[in-house]
Amino acid sequence: MASNKKFFSHATIEKNLSILIFLSILVVSFAGLVQIVPLFYQHSTTKAAPGVKPLNALQLVGRDVFIKEGCVGCHSQQVRVLASDVQRYGPYSVAGESVYDYPFLWGSRRMGPDLARVGGRYSDDWHRIHIRDPRMVVKQSNMPAYYWLQHKDASNTNIQNRMIALNKLNQFHQGEPMYSEKEIADAPNMIKGKTEEDAVIAYLQSLGVGYVTALREQEIKNKQ
Numbered sequence: 001m002a003s004n005k006k007f008f009s010h011a012t013i014e015k016n017l018s019i020l021i022f023l024s025i026l027v028v029s030f031a032g033l034v035q036i037v038p039l040f041y042q043h044s045t046t047k048a049a050p051g052v053k054p055l056n057a058l059q060l061v062g063r064d065v066f067i068k069e070g071c072v073g074c075h076s077q078q079v080r081v082l083a084s085d086v087q088r089y090g091p092y093s094v095a096g097e098s099v100y101d102y103p104f105l106w107g108s109r110r111m112g113p114d115l116a117r118v119g120g121r122y123s124d125d126w127h128r129i130h131i132r133d134p135r136m137v138v139k140q141s142n143m144p145a146y147y148w149l150q151h152k153d154a155s156n157t158n159i160q161n162r163m164i165a166l167n168k169l170n171q172f173h174q175g176e177p178m179y180s181e182k183e184i185a186d187a188p189n190m191i192k193g194k195t196e197e198d199a200v201i202a203y204l205q206s207l208g209v210g211y212v213t214a215l216r217e218q219e220i221k222n223k224q
């Protein structure tokens with residue numbers, strides 16, 4: 001075959017393993033960059049979606065409890081664009097909802113339901129009973145009981161340093177701090193006397209609320 005003699009022919013590449021590996025990596029890396037790099041500069045992925053605000057101090061402690069207790073291992077926080085997901089949970093998740101999440105908690109496993117839209121779905125009291133003993137409200141539940149959270153002090157954490165660190169991260173990623181000096185100064189008061197159970201409930205009740213409310217308001221406006 002004439003093409004065999006050329007260095008850059010398929011035959012040469014396919015017969016030479018190191019060239020094949022090198023070129024494969026090159027192609028995959030380039031394709032990856034083409035997909036990923038624009039996301040760093042797109043408004044929809046770098047700026048907060050409508051209605052999305054940073055968590056307050058109590059919700060922030062709740063988020064740490066959520067991470068610490070491994071809730072993320074059973075609960076995702078991403079409603080997919082599939083009709084079945086949207087019908088079950090509500091509007092699908094968008095990237096701009098996660099801009100204040102360091103790190104994000106999208107999760108990948110759904111032993112339990114997705115929680116991205118759980119805010120406001122149940123009362124605080126329902127959550128309290130459910131966290132202490134899930135079987136009291138959902139008979140067939142296999143979620144572990146987290147009865148000790150009601151006895152753990154939520155103010156036992158250096159919340160102010162935590163918020164200052166988040167400010168730095170947000171400054172780097174979005175060019176502005178996440179919390180004002182007043183919010184940081186008020187933080188210890190907000191979590192004083194609260195338990196980790198209060199905190200995780202405050203966190204759950206915040207999930208999805210700002211964004212979904214903004215979406216609904218937009219829909220109403222569009223109809224008028």
Ligand code: HEC
Pocket residue numbers: 065066069070071072073074075111112113114115118121134138140141142143144146200204
């Ligand atoms: C072993 C897996 C597992 C872990 C860990 C787990 N859950 Fe669950 N969770 C479930 C299952 C299964 C359900 C569905 C049955 C029920 O409602 O109890 C559920 C339901 C829920 C619901 C109700 C969701 C809805 O839309 O009805 C909330 C809220 C919740 N879990 C919060 C938490 C929190 C907070 C933690 C961590 C403190 C946690 N879960 C840890 C498995 C888990």
